[in-house]
Amino acid sequence: MTVAPKTGSRPRPLSVENFSYAYPRGGGLALEGISLEIPEGEFVLLAGGSGSGKTTLLRAACGLVPHFHGGTIGGSVLVSGRSAAEGGPGEMADLVGLVAQDPETQVVSTTVRSELDLPLRFRGQGAPARARAIEEVALALGIPHLLDRQVTTLSGGELQRVALAAALVTRPPLLLLDEPTSQLDPVAGDELIGLLRRLNEEWGVSVLMAEHRLERVLPSADRVVVMERGRIAFDGSPRGFQEYALASDPSLAAPAARVFSQAGADRLPLGVREARAELAGLDVPADGTPSGAPDRAPGNGRALSCERLWVELDDGLERVEALRSVDLRIDPGEKVALMGRNGAGKSTLLKAAAGLVGPVSGRITARGGMALLTQDPSDYLVRDSVRAELPGPEGEAALAAAGFDGDLDADPRDLSGGQRQRVALAIALAGRMETERLPDLVGLDEPTRGMDRGLKEGLAELADRLADRGAAVVIATHDVEFAASFADRVVLLGEGEVIADGPAGEVLSGGWYFTTEVARIFGVEGVIGVDEGALLLSGMLSAGEPG
Amino acid sequence: MTGLRRSPLAYLPRKGPLQSAGPLAASLYLGGFLVAGLLAPEPLVALAAALGAAIAGIGAGAWRAVRFSLGLGLGIALVLTLVNAVASDRGATVLARLGEWPVLGSVQVTAEAVAAGAMTGLRAVAVMVVAAVWSACVDPDRVLARMHRFGGRTALTATLVSRFLPLAAADRARLGEAAGLRGPAASPVTRAAMARRLLEGSLDRSVEVAATLELRGYSLPGAPSAPRPQPSRHDRRFLVCGVALLAIVLAALATGDGSLIAYPEVRWQAGPTTVVLVVSLVFAGLVTWPGAGRTRDRRP
Numbered sequence: 058m059t060v061a062p063k064t065g066s067r068p069r070p071l072s073v074e075n076f077s078y079a080y081p082r083g084g085g086l087a088l089e090g091i092s093l094e095i096p097e098g099e100f101v102l103l104a105g106g107s108g109s110g111k112t113t114l115l116r117a118a119c120g121l122v123p124h125f126h127g128g129t130i131g132g133s134v135l136v137s138g139r140s141a142a143e144g145g146p147g148e149m150a151d152l153v154g155l156v157a158q159d160p161e162t163q164v165v166s167t168t169v170r171s172e173l174d175l176p177l178r179f180r181g182q183g184a185p186a187r188a189r190a191i192e193e194v195a196l197a198l199g200i201p202h203l204l205d206r207q208v209t210t211l212s213g214g215e216l217q218r219v220a221l222a223a224a225l226v227t228r229p230p231l232l233l234l235d236e237p238t239s240q241l242d243p244v245a246g247d248e249l250i251g252l253l254r255r256l257n258e259e260w261g262v263s264v265l266m267a268e269h270r271l272e273r274v275l276p277s278a279d280r281v282v283v284m285e286r287g288r289i290a291f292d293g294s295p296r297g298f299q300e301y302a303l304a305s306d307p308s309l310a311a312p313a314a315r316v317f318s319q320a321g322a323d324r325l326p327l328g329v330r331e332a333r334a335e336l337a338g339l340d341v342p343a344d345g346t347p348s349g350a351p352d353r354a355p356g357n358g359r360a361l362s363c364e365r366l367w368v369e370l371d372d373g374l375e376r377v378e379a380l381r382s383v384d385l386r387i388d389p390g391e392k393v394a395l396m397g398r399n400g401a402g403k404s405t406l407l408k409a410a411a412g413l414v415g416p417v418s419g420r421i422t423a424r425g426g427m428a429l430l431t432q433d434p435s436d437y438l439v440r441d442s443v444r445a446e447l448p449g450p451e452g453e454a455a456l457a458a459a460g461f462d463g464d465l466d467a468d469p470r471d472l473s474g475g476q477r478q479r480v481a482l483a484i485a486l487a488g489r490m491e492t493e494r495l496p497d498l499v500g501l502d503e504p505t506r507g508m509d510r511g512l513k514e515g516l517a518e519l520a521d522r523l524a525d526r527g528a529a530v531v532i533a534t535h536d537v538e539f540a541a542s543f544a545d546r547v548v549l550l551g552e553g554e555v556i557a558d559g560p561a562g563e564v565l566s567g568g569w570y571f572t573t574e575v576a577r578i579f580g581v582e583g584v585i586g587v588d589e590g591a592l593l594l595s596g597m598l599s600a601g602e603p604g
Numbered sequence: 605m606t607g608l609r610r611s612p613l614a615y616l617p618r619k620g621p622l623q624s625a626g627p628l629a630a631s632l633y634l635g636g637f638l639v640a641g642l643l644a645p646e647p648l649v650a651l652a653a654a655l656g657a658a659i660a661g662i663g664a665g666a667w668r669a670v671r672f673s674l675g676l677g678l679g680i681a682l683v684l685t686l687v688n689a690v691a692s693d694r695g696a697t698v699l700a701r702l703g704e705w706p707v708l709g710s711v712q713v714t715a716e717a718v719a720a721g722a723m724t725g726l727r728a729v730a731v732m733v734v735a736a737v738w739s740a741c742v743d744p745d746r747v748l749a750r751m752h753r754f755g756g757r758t759a760l761t762a763t764l765v766s767r768f769l770p771l772a773a774a775d776r777a778r779l780g781e782a783a784g785l786r787g788p789a790a791s792p793v794t795r796a797a798m799a800r801r802l803l804e805g806s807l808d809r810s811v812e813v814a815a816t817l818e819l820r821g822y823s824l825p826g827a828p829s830a831p832r833p834q835p836s837r838h839d840r841r842f843l844v845c846g847v848a849l850l851a852i853v854l855a856a857l858a859t860g861d862g863s864l865i866a867y868p869e870v871r872w873q874a875g876p877t878t879v880v881l882v883v884s885l886v887f888a889g890l891v892t893w894p895g896a897g898r899t900r901d902r903r904p
Binding site for chain 1: 787892
């Protein structure tokens with residue numbers, strides 16, 4: 058048997074040369090002087106703050122920019138030797154697979170099976186080959202049970218996995234991924250990264266992946282490219298990136314590196330494995346100081362009270378039990394992270410609390426009122442200006458409570474993601490506050506999608522402020538690090554039932570998936586955050602020094 | 605009470621005759637109602653088109669789509685009637701004088717303006733019911749395959765034809781949910797604001813879906829057309845019914861024996877062809893009902 062040379066003289070999967078781009082609505086250059094080469098089989102992580110140009114670069118690499126978005130370009134983008142700007146996405150289809158941020162716009166068929174079948178049909182593959190490819194990609198992404206489901210009945214995370222499967226099913230030589238784990242639960246997120254690494258190693262698929270939750274991806278990446286204001290600010294190895302990030306923008310660095318840097322360690326680990334290796338030989342204490350609220354007696358559930366709550370969802374064909382015998386009490390002033398796998402019932406619980414869906418049995422009450430922000434803040438924005446959305450003193454009070462400090466005459470849809478979210482929250486709060494008092498319960502459903510760490514810190518501060526003013530803040534999230542940074546208490550749902558409920562330091566340590574990177578490094582109950590980890594490591598390093 | 609997760613306009617893969625039929629046959633059948641409703645020369649025909657399409661939808665199990673479209677359509681019809689009544693000063697039969705209005709000047713409501721507005725509204729109701737039934741009962745995957753087969757190389761056109769209504773319906777469900785979550789002091793979501801936002805949002809999303817379709821390989825150079833879909837035993841029934849309806853509509857328009865002339869005075873006439881058309885439209889709706897078209901077993 059002969060083996061073909063790996064690359065030979067074949068053109069590179071992606072070659073960008075001095076590329077610049079401006080969107081048609083103005084606002085300056087979204088990309089400026091980008092030069093980037095991705096050879097076959099390389100796994101490149103694209104990092105950078107929100108609005109730094111990551112998404113635009115991915116769009117350019119598959120021809121969507123300028124073909125679908127208009128605007129002006131300079132320089133060139135070649136995909137396997139073909140010009141993306143000239144050919145457009147239609148001609149790039151057999152060279153790249155794209156998974157964009159919003160999974161709802163990435164499904165074009167009615168069932169999951171037909172969604173996966175469609176790209177294979179377009180390529181003229183026969184029925185046996187299609188059946189095999191569908192089965193394999195479904196198994197790889199853990200979605201065989203979804204194959205015959207209607208796409209309209211899937212949760213956001215399930216849709217994300219289907220979109221990924223549809224992009225992977227034809228095994229394109231270059232995969233472009235725009236925050237593919239943003240809506241995935243930690244289990245699915247880790248599985249996805251493992252799968253991408255396997256495709257990359259075994260099939261030579263090149264991967265260019267934009268991501269904010271770097272701790273997941275960094276150990277798997279061959280190279281990191283950092284974008285800043287439309288330019289490439291760093292291009293190098295993951296280890297070099299850690300040093301760059303700590304020196305220039307610590308919010309970009311992964312928790313493991315921040316812990317070791319804060320503790321004054323010489324070597325910065327790339328992930329949990331390296332960090333644990335560094336700890337070998339040091340005495341790790343059995344337990345630490347728990348994060349989050351201490352154990353407390355059950356409250357009176359004035360903000361939210363669920364008693365044996367059962368909720369069914371009817372999709373027109375069948376009824377699905379979304380919540381099963383949920384007992385839960387939340388008091389005003391608590392900060393609660395609602396976690397669980399995709400489809401575990403998190404959004405349904407929030408919607409039931411807001412009265413959007415009702416129980417089939419049991420009881421749910423939010424006696425002190427509730428303001429709910431659903432997954433897409435844009436759904437709340439229907440007027441031409443912030444002022445028109447929220448008129449009068451009550452509108453201004455709501456904007457102040459939500460922490461909005463932008464232009465009142467701006468079109469809400471032109472605002473940044475964080476500002477848009479605050480306006481939408483203010484819309485939900487407006488008129489529900491008695492003078493300065495908030496409703497007893499404020500719910501946010503997956504608010505961190507597309508947010509960099511700076512914006513997430515802003516959101517955590519907002520949650521603090523709302524809780525200080527007496528509201529219970531309940532945030533449904535898949536982002537473990539964010540949950541650890543804002544929550545006192547974590548409620549973990551599984552298959553519609555509460556499977557864990559306790560202080561954040563307890564629930565987010567000791568597990569495999571629903572646990573922070575710091576907790577996985579130290580394995581000490583209660584140590585989940587960077588500051589606690591750094592404190593613990595400092596002590597360990599001091600104790601380990603020769604006396 | 606249970607929560608509904610699906611838009612009423614989303615396609616449901618039931619085993620009814622209309623869902624089993626090929627997209628061409630089903631579209632031609634519903635097209636008969638659409639053309640009748642759109643070109644209705646007088647109100648009975650528009651009403652019959654809406655009623656026939658509603659009967660067809662209910663027979664196919666799409667009662668939620670029918671209820672939704674009737675609610676929306678009647679609301680729009682009411683708005684059209686009111687706007688025309690106030691904005692048009694044509695007509696001889698004055699029902700009310702509303703005095704001087706800013707911009708509009710002297711406003712009077714005439715029976716003729718009300719009739720003209722109501723006629724347009726009825727046409728809108730018929731179109732909306734037909735569109736809703738089509739969206740809920742005709743498999744968009746098969747529509748997409750058919751468009752690809754017929755040489756469609758524009759993903760945006762394919763998306764607008766096969767996905768726009770379901771996308772708009774899903775958007776409307778989400779926007780409606782968010783509207784219900786607004787605080788009492790936020791500006792209320794008016795129908796006009798919602799409609800504008802819905803149209804803008806759905807078009808944007810259609811463009812994004814079209815981009816996805818392109819990247820899936822819809823217009824790959826040399827991409828083979830999707831294979832011919834499996835024929836259905838119901839196809840002939842719907843094809844014949846659709847062609848017959850279209851023929852009767854054209855005949856009714858050609859004979860001109862049914863009409864509503866609003867101005868200067870309301871004149872409404874309905875002749876025998878119109879009556880045939882009205883009866884045909886209503887009975888054509890029954891074609892989708894289970895058991896319709898089944899040959900009776902004549903064995904002893």
